[in-house]
Amino acid sequence: MPGFLERIAGKLKSYREPGYYTKLDHKWTMVIDLDKCNGCEACVVACYAENNLPVVGKEQCEKSRAFSWLRIERYVEGEYPDVKVKFIPVMCQHCMKAPCETGCPVYATYHNQDGLNVQVYNRCVGTFTCATYCTYDVRRFNWFTYKWPKPLEAQLNPDVSVREMGVMEKCTFCIQRIRSAKDTAKDEARPVKDGDIKPACSQSCPTGAIYFGDMQDPESVVAKLAKSPRRYRLLEELNADPSVIYLKRVMGDGTSSHE
Amino acid sequence: MAPHHMSDNQTGNAISYKEVNDDVVRTMTETGKWYYIALAGAFSGFLAFWILPWAYQIYKGQGVSGLNTPDFWGIYLTNFVFWIGISHSGTLLSAILFITKTPWRRSIYRSAEAMTFFSVATAAVFIFVHMGRPWNFYWTMPYPNQRQLWLNFQSPLMFDVFAISTYATSSMIFLYFGSIPDLAAVRDRVTGWRKQVYSALALGWRGTDSEWHWLFKAYTFFAVFIIPLAVSVHSIVSWDFALSKVPGLAKTIFAPYFVVGAIYSGSAGIVTLMIIFRKAMKIEKYITLNHFDKLGMLLLVMSLLWSYINVIEVFTGWYANTSAENETLIYRMFTTPYAYMFWLMIVTNTILPLLFIFKKCRTSILACLVVSLGINVGMWLERYLILTTSLPRKFLPYMWHDYIPSWVEISMTLGSFCFFAMLFLLFVKLWPSVSIYEVKEDIGIPMRRGGGHH
Numbered sequence: 197m198p199g200f201l202e203r204i205a206g207k208l209k210s211y212r213e214p215g216y217y218t219k220l221d222h223k224w225t226m227v228i229d230l231d232k233c234n235g236c237e238a239c240v241v242a243c244y245a246e247n248n249l250p251v252v253g254k255e256q257c258e259k260s261r262a263f264s265w266l267r268i269e270r271y272v273e274g275e276y277p278d279v280k281v282k283f284i285p286v287m288c289q290h291c292m293k294a295p296c297e298t299g300c301p302v303y304a305t306y307h308n309q310d311g312l313n314v315q316v317y318n319r320c321v322g323t324f325t326c327a328t329y330c331t332y333d334v335r336r337f338n339w340f341t342y343k344w345p346k347p348l349e350a351q352l353n354p355d356v357s358v359r360e361m362g363v364m365e366k367c368t369f370c371i372q373r374i375r376s377a378k379d380t381a382k383d384e385a386r387p388v389k390d391g392d393i394k395p396a397c398s399q400s401c402p403t404g405a406i407y408f409g410d411m412q413d414p415e416s417v418v419a420k421l422a423k424s425p426r427r428y429r430l431l432e433e434l435n436a437d438p439s440v441i442y443l444k445r446v447m448g449d450g451t452s453s454h455e
Numbered sequence: 456m457a458p459h460h461m462s463d464n465q466t467g468n469a470i471s472y473k474e475v476n477d478d479v480v481r482t483m484t485e486t487g488k489w490y491y492i493a494l495a496g497a498f499s500g501f502l503a504f505w506i507l508p509w510a511y512q513i514y515k516g517q518g519v520s521g522l523n524t525p526d527f528w529g530i531y532l533t534n535f536v537f538w539i540g541i542s543h544s545g546t547l548l549s550a551i552l553f554i555t556k557t558p559w560r561r562s563i564y565r566s567a568e569a570m571t572f573f574s575v576a577t578a579a580v581f582i583f584v585h586m587g588r589p590w591n592f593y594w595t596m597p598y599p600n601q602r603q604l605w606l607n608f609q610s611p612l613m614f615d616v617f618a619i620s621t622y623a624t625s626s627m628i629f630l631y632f633g634s635i636p637d638l639a640a641v642r643d644r645v646t647g648w649r650k651q652v653y654s655a656l657a658l659g660w661r662g663t664d665s666e667w668h669w670l671f672k673a674y675t676f677f678a679v680f681i682i683p684l685a686v687s688v689h690s691i692v693s694w695d696f697a698l699s700k701v702p703g704l705a706k707t708i709f710a711p712y713f714v715v716g717a718i719y720s721g722s723a724g725i726v727t728l729m730i731i732f733r734k735a736m737k738i739e740k741y742i743t744l745n746h747f748d749k750l751g752m753l754l755l756v757m758s759l760l761w762s763y764i765n766v767i768e769v770f771t772g773w774y775a776n777t778s779a780e781n782e783t784l785i786y787r788m789f790t791t792p793y794a795y796m797f798w799l800m801i802v803t804n805t806i807l808p809l810l811f812i813f814k815k816c817r818t819s820i821l822a823c824l825v826v827s828l829g830i831n832v833g834m835w836l837e838r839y840l841i842l843t844t845s846l847p848r849k850f851l852p853y854m855w856h857d858y859i860p861s862w863v864e865i866s867m868t869l870g871s872f873c874f875f876a877m878l879f880l881l882f883v884k885l886w887p888s889v890s891i892y893e894v895k896e897d898i899g900i901p902m903r904r905g906g907g908h909h
Binding site: 256269286299 | 515525527846
């Protein structure tokens with residue numbers, strides 16, 4: 197009994213250490229250089245292929261049920277012919293103070309030790325609260341059980357589960373790649389190096405606009421890029437502390453633009 | 456006829472004790488053709504409009520509804536909030552009027568409390584309807600399990616689970632406690648299977664002095680317990696929305712707004728239900744115009760309160776002057792089809808109830824029916840507007856998408872009314888729906904026969 201009490205007391209003490217809740221093993225961060233992005237949507241296609249996203253067809257897309265975890269948002273300014281088209285890739289921002297995490301009644305979405313906002317498909321009961329609270333509209337719901345027509349089921353990624361009807365899902369920062377890189381590093385008895393992990397979108401980007409790495413490592417590429425004067429975060433005023441950092445596009449006239 | 460009745464006699468007629476027993480037991484034992492027709496209608500409506508579409512939705516997936524990516528909460532949550540709102544008056548009103556010793560409570564409170572319980576039941580089913588995997592609903596309950604999975608107590612939905620289950624349980628107990636002497640009175644008058652059922656339900660009530668004493672104590676306890684509970688339940692329902700960051704939902708005024716709205720729509724629900732109930736059961740002498748007069752005053756006050764908060768809600772949104780708030784307000788108030796709904800809501804909830812300033816309108820059954828139905832429509836629209844004009848207009852315009860309900864959702868909305876009607880119809884046959892002993896308190900003590908008045 198005394199041992200048990202001591203264990204509880206020790207645990208309580210550790211919870212009260214300053215920074216306990218914000219101390220993470222890694223803080224995976226994505227930096228997107230909008231100056232390099234040409235809106236080709238290769239990242240979107242790569243995401244579909246990597247994460248076993250179903251293609252839902254025209255009818256469902258019209259109902260705003262397209263499955264893309266990652267989307268290129270397009271905004272058109274002005275009237276033809278004097279138009280400016282702007283675009284920005286948006287995926288789950290992995291907010292450090294995520295609104296979705298407080299909404300879920302069953303902890304199907306929570307923050308893990310890598311600073312990721314993760315979704316447990318098996319735990320999800322489908323109350324939609326996370327998607328409603330999400331300020332970036334990045335959560336996708338399995339409205340039906342989707343099937344892949346033959347022979348497309350053969351191209352499914354074996355590292356990623358196929359979700360069933362009634363659960364919520366979203367961008368995971370390719371957590372399967374993060375896990376495998378960490379496993380390899382562990383086998384080789386070394387820490388994860390910067391550049392070990394490349395999410396599908398980053399890997400497929402022809403201009404190399406998407407960078408990925410650990411913000412806690414001051415030598416990493418993302419940590420250096422994050423100091424750029426062009427840095428901003430999407431809807432930063434909402435105070436959700438997102439982990440995706442955008443670098444503004446420099447326009448022809450020398451001004452910078454958010455999209 | 457006994458010539459003496461007390462000055463606070465709300466029924467306004469001279470009624471004898473025996474008559475009360477006869478009348479109430481008659482509502483339970485004598486069943487006409489129309490009752491069976493109504494019950495069959497409600498039951499088949501419940502099956503056809505609710506159970507079958509729901510089975511279809513469970514089989515195919517939530518995709519058969521009109522829900523889409525920004526608006527994940529459409530009519531289902533509208534109906535949930537609407538029915539929780541309807542539930543808010545019965546028990547709350549009954550408890551407040553009991554504590555303030557208001558005499559006109561006596562003949563209406565039983566059916567009002569039943570209304571509470573049945574509408575909570577209807578609302579609870581809508582929680583399951585809107586879930587993606589309703590068969591896993593028990594995961595939202597705190598139960599010990601081997602995988603040590605626990606609940607997220609930060610989640611307003613979690614608060615909801617506890618608040619609503621507590622509210623349903625305590626309003627059921629409140630209803631039952633208040634009915635025990637009446638169940639005994641029914642037990643003493645019926646035969647056959649009814650005798651056995653009511654003997655069990657009456658818990659051996661004999662009407663001794665100490666039994667009355669303890670019943671009164673317990674009843675008072677529950678009345679005091681239920682008032683803060685009811686207020687907290689609807690505050691928590693509002694937090695489902697207000698604890699988000701969505702423009703149009705994240706409003707600090709939502710908790711009082713929802714509580715007032717709930718009492719408002721619930722009182723209107725009571726008025727509508729009482730009009731139908733007294734007509735169908737032929738108990739006009741117990742639920743009199745005097746009751747409608749008092750309920751009308753209540754509706755008028757709630758209408759003014761509701762309108763005030765509604766104005767404040769719009770004003771603070773407009774005054775904040777952020778682009779997201781402005782977009783939501785414009786979408787709600789000046790964009791078709793929502794503008795029609797919004798201004799119709801203002802007419803039915805703010806302008807029409809002003810009729811109740813006049814006593815003539817408060818004591819006219821037709822006016823009461825029109826206004827109370829109008830308020831119910833308006834309050835349903837209010838909840839619909841809250842959900843369908845804020846979620847489709849969130850922060851990133853690229854994802855804006857309008858919400859159009861599918862036939863499944865509309866059908867289940869109709870089905871919920873059938874379900875409620877079915878439960879209430881069963882209730883009036885199986886339960887003394889007018890409080891026998893409390894109506895008698897109104898009548899005064901019977902005098903010895905031939906007491907000098909003939």
